[in-house]
Amino acid sequence: MRVDPAEIEALFDAIPNVLFFAKDTRGRYTHVNKTMLQRLGVKSRALVIGKRADEVYPAGMSEDYVAQDERVLAGEVIENVMELHLFANRQPGWCLSCKRPIVVDGRIVGLIGISRDLGQRGGLEGEYEPLRLALDYLNANYGQNVRMQTLLDITGFSLSKLERSFRKVFQMTPQQVLSRLRIQMAMHLLHGPDSIAAIGQACGFTDQSAFTRKFKAETGMAPRQYRLQVGGGAGSH
Known part of the structure; x- marks a missing residue:
């Protein structure tokens, strides 16, 4: 059984402290949840879909995201990467990210991933x-x-x-x-x-x-x- 990323997107819309995303073979977003939209400060998925991480995230963050995407699209699984993400107030906070290739009939057709909140910078x-x-x-x-x-x-x-x-x-x-x-x-x-x-x-x-x-x-x-x-x-x- 194959699960449509859109179904997973709808599920993660209900989880406020987890970012969900799926991307195509060029690293362009195809699905994002509402938490990601809120943290990017945009109201519509249309403003994110079709863009790469380096087109929506600030320099200093996006380079690592793009490099990870290239590794995953080459077949690698990335688990438990600690990195800084934008939180709702546009301040950086710590997240734990996981990314996996989407494989259909033995061929990589994209990637899917989540980033789970750990806490904002400061005391932690x-x-x-x-x-x-x-x-x-x-x-x-x-x-x-x-x-x-x-x-x-x-x-x-x-x-x-x-x-x-x-x-x-x-x-x-x-x-x-x-x-x-x-x-x-x-x-x-x-x-x-x-x-x-x-x-x-x-x-x-x-x-x-x-x-x-x-x-x-x-x-x-x-x-x-x-x-x-x-x-x-x-x-x-």
């Missing part, structure tokens, strides 16, 4: 900015042996505060966030020609059986099964 910034830096580090180093002490050094948090803050924002521990990042990147790479062993190693798994076990726990299928389903691998094109 002292907690969110260190968390963003820690998440940036995990995103850049998911293929390495990430030491918990490095995250403590980056954030300046105690171990208990780091664990508590991650659970509050991501509903996951730092280790679970890292594992999720590794599996999401492995899913992306399995669309390409690299061997399963090479992909597991590139995503931080030194043991292929551990990679297969963790991948199956997250996705419900082994990496080889997933590759067959998405048509990845050498000669798939």
Whole structure:
């Protein structure tokens, strides 16, 4: 069963603290919810539909949004990205964003995403900015042996505060966030020609059986099964 993004748009119209959007293969908005319209200060969807993020958001924000769109339209899934968005009073506030490609008959036809409010800048910034830096580090180093002490050094948090803050924002521990990042990147790479062993190693798994076990726990299928389903691998094109 396929769900029309317009149906999801209508659902998210009723949720005031979450932005919803869908875009075409050129990164142009096709659907947005009312919360996004309010924060952009426009009354009609027609003023947003057909435009890219860099045409509706100020410079300094939009560049990152456009770069994310390009990655997702290439097949990547982006989860739990902490970033600044505009709030209703046009002041920047922290959000947690997720974006996924829309795939129809094995072909990417657009993307869909949400951004969930965390809080406005000010009193909470002292907690969110260190968390963003820690998440940036995990995103850049998911293929390495990430030491918990490095995250403590980056954030300046105690171990208990780091664990508590991650659970509050991501509903996951730092280790679970890292594992999720590794599996999401492995899913992306399995669309390409690299061997399963090479992909597991590139995503931080030194043991292929551990990679297969963790991948199956997250996705419900082994990496080889997933590759067959998405048509990845050498000669798939």
